[in-house]
Amino acid sequence: MSVDATTDQAEQVAAGSALHAGRLITQIENGRADAREVLRSLAPHCGKAQLIGVTGPPGAGKSTLVSALIRELRGRGRTVGVIAVDPSSPFSGGALLGDRIRMSDHASDPGVYIRSMATRGHLGGLAWAAPQAIRVLDAAGFDVVLVETVGVGQSEVEIAAQADTSVVLLAPGMGDGIQAAKAGILEIGDLYVVNKADRDGADATARELNHMLGLGEARAAGDWRPPIVKTVAAKGVGVDDLVDALEKHRGWMEERGVLAERRVARAAREVETIAVTALRSRIADLSGDARTGALAAQVVGGELSPYAAADVLLDAIAPGAPGESAGG
Ligand SMILES: Nc1nc2c(ncn2[C@@H]2O[C@H](COP(=O)(O)OP(=O)(O)OP(=O)(O)O)[C@@H](O)[C@H]2O)c(=O)[nH]1
Ligand SMILES: [Mg+2]
Numbered sequence: 001m002s003v004d005a006t007t008d009q010a011e012q013v014a015a016g017s018a019l020h021a022g023r024l025i026t027q028i029e030n031g032r033a034d035a036r037e038v039l040r041s042l043a044p045h046c047g048k049a050q051l052i053g054v055t056g057p058p059g060a061g062k063s064t065l066v067s068a069l070i071r072e073l074r075g076r077g078r079t080v081g082v083i084a085v086d087p088s089s090p091f092s093g094g095a096l097l098g099d100r101i102r103m104s105d106h107a108s109d110p111g112v113y114i115r116s117m118a119t120r121g122h123l124g125g126l127a128w129a130a131p132q133a134i135r136v137l138d139a140a141g142f143d144v145v146l147v148e149t150v151g152v153g154q155s156e157v158e159i160a161a162q163a164d165t166s167v168v169l170l171a172p173g174m175g176d177g178i179q180a181a182k183a184g185i186l187e188i189g190d191l192y193v194v195n196k197a198d199r200d201g202a203d204a205t206a207r208e209l210n211h212m213l214g215l216g217e218a219r220a221a222g223d224w225r226p227p228i229v230k231t232v233a234a235k236g237v238g239v240d241d242l243v244d245a246l247e248k249h250r251g252w253m254e255e256r257g258v259l260a261e262r263r264v265a266r267a268a269r270e271v272e273t274i275a276v277t278a279l280r281s282r283i284a285d286l287s288g289d290a291r292t293g294a295l296a297a298q299v300v301g302g303e304l305s306p307y308a309a310a311d312v313l314l315d316a317i318a319p320g321a322p323g324e325s326a327g328g
Pocket of ligand 2: 062064
């Protein structure tokens with residue numbers, strides 16, 4: 001892509017063109033080098049959006065809640081971009097978020113943009129691509145960026161955990177609490193939602209959650225105590241309370257300097273991920289290389305320790321040969 005085309009695409013995204021934002025995300029998913037150039041031009045436009053992660057077990061109602069959140073946020077005059085990662089698990093039979101939205105009233109609303117991303121199959125994986133896609137929607141000027149990830153798998157949980165505010169969604173029954181604890185999502189919530197409050201067991205789930213999280217225990221004055229909000233996402237019930245709680249958390253973070261800290265931590269992770277991805281791909285390039293085979297043979301033959309062999313490998317890739325992340 002030419003310099004002009006890069007500048008043009010960046011300008012279009014920064015001006016809020018959903019079409020160009022969508023194209024850029026596709027380029028990111030495909031690991032295209034020119035996406036990096038556009039992202040570089042967009043850097044000054046990033047950092048304004050409120051980033052909210054929504055995660056929880058398959059079928060808990062994340063997409064339904066996201067759709068209800070969009071409605072509530074639009075009602076409050078905010079524009080909303082959505083990244084739905086792994087949007088429908090084979091277990092829950094939940095509809096694709098995109099399908100759900102198409103059926104609803106957001107479809108023709110220019111203040112809403114929804115994008116699904118596949119979990120697998122793109123260069124560097126999800127951990128690398130999702131934060132870049134979030135950047136794109138941020139640069140495109142959406143006030144709020146919602147990220148839906150299913151709470152199984154480390155990278156999915158991490159994406160939600162790295163938001164400004166992480167919402168963990170559970171639903172009564174199906175041993176959700178236990179599933180969630182296993183996946184490690186219980187620790188990451190700034191807010192907890194017990195969805196499907198129209199079903200039996202919602203109060204019990206909320207109590208169990210309260211107990212497991214030690215929410216009844218004393219905290220230092222000024223510390224954040226994660227609230228538990230009950231919702232019936234399918235009917236929009238409790239969603240206004242949830243948005244109030246989100247606003248409260250944002251206010252608390254700004255007051256305490258937590259928002260700035262989180263953003264620095266997130267950027268650090270992002271930089272690390274890009275660097276590690278580049279190193280991996282350089283190592284992968286070498287794995288077909290005779291040198292790696294020779295090193296392995298030397299390790300098997302007892303001539304080299306694996307550590308020494310790894311040092312040789314690192315020396316071969318580390319000294320600044322341009323790799324996947326160079327120039328970005
Ligand atoms: N009874 C009831 N059903 C709900 C509620 N919210 C969502 N559902 C239903 O639960 C099912 C799963 O909802 P989804 O929003 O697709 O859940 P999800 O967590 O996004 O699912 P995956 O992305 O596949 O993990 C759907 O059939 C919804 O209609 C609710 O508040 N009450
Ligand atoms: Mg979903």
